[in-house]
Amino acid sequence: MAGNVFNPQQAGAGTHTLTYSYSDSLGCGTASRVITVNPLPTPTAGPNLTLCAYETQTLTLTGATPTGGTWSGPGVTPDGRFTPPDTKLRGGIFTLRYTVTENGCAASATRQVVLAPSPTVNFPLSVPECTNFPQYTGLAPFTCTFEPVLTGGSYEWDFGDGSPISREEKPSHLYTAAGTYTVKLTARYANCTVETSFVPVIVGDVFVPNIITPNHDTKNETFIPRFSCRPATLRVFSRWGTKLYETDNYRNDWRADNLPDGTYYYHLKDADGRSIKGWVTVQR
Incomplete structure (x- = not known):
């Protein structure tokens, strides 16, 4: 009892006699009450x-x-x-x-x-989209994080590049070179083994052209640096250091409009802080 409150959980299973006492001008008195606390059943639901x-x-x-x-x-x-x-x-x-x-x-x-899960060939990968170059999963060096189709098992990840097998549930793997990599997962759930192949990881190399030819022949018209999947800032300078062009979200569309042929210098920096500098020749 706690004051006037009876807690059956604390009392436990069994028969309990509760006594109520009182007093007035005529004397003291008591009254009793019997409460039976039944035990909880103890079910089992069977094996998983x-x-x-x-x-x-x-x-x-x-x-x-x-x-x-x-x-x-x-x-x-x-x-x-x-x-x-x-x-x-x-x-x-x-x-x-x-x-x-x-x-x-x-x-x-x-x-x-x-x-x-059933064995699946070419299961989609849960990776960020390479917005600037959607033909690639990422650009080298590229870190890819993998997730199993279903959690709760044991895993063996083959990343397709000759690296050691990973037994993590959600591993991250660094691809240092460009290439197409077939990723396979062997997952075990109790007595069930599932082998899953994923959509190939296609890693592109970083390539920044050093010449563009904006002569309206639809070939090599604009400056397209394969530099990052992330949004990037581009600044273009003359050989004397004068800034000629700048954008915070470059869309591969700079073609040196209203500028003479010659050599120009660029500075690229993506949203992750990765940067690169160099020069590009404009030749019409």
Whole structure:
């Protein structure tokens, strides 16, 4: 008791006699009340399950105790018939709850169902878009972060460049050279092994041209530095240091309009602070 409040959890299961005492001008008195605290049931929901994502047939959940409880959760009926949700072969982890009520007291236990993703070829990569050069995943040196199709397993990542296997769940890998790399993941969920290939990682090299020919023949018309996937600032100077052009978001469109042929100097700096300087010749 805490004042006039009875806490059944602190009292525990059993029969408890509560006594109420009072006094007035005629003397003292007491009254008693018996309260029975029933124990909570102790259900178990049975062992966790691992299925394949393409398995969609309904199955009956077994192994839960005591009998007579009620199931709840994604894809399950109250009487324990579970239909795996359609995950479009990506898989998923689902938590089902088994609730038992005894003597007006309810308690629950959970059971996890893992739908292992189906083997997938050319699964998309979750990487930032190389906005300036969308034909590439990134430009070398390029760090790519990978994520499995489904968490909750053990992993072996092959980055396709001869580097050691990574067993991290979400590894980051540095590609130092340009090339096309096939990434493969072997993931294990309980007794289920899934091999997944991803869309190739295409890494371009950094290349800044040293000449443009803006003569309206549609070839090499503008200054297109393959420098960064990120927005970049471009400044162009004359050989005497006079600033002739500047933009905070260069769109590969500088063509030396209203400037004579000759050599000009540039300074590029992207949103990550990466910068490069050099010269470019304009020849019409």
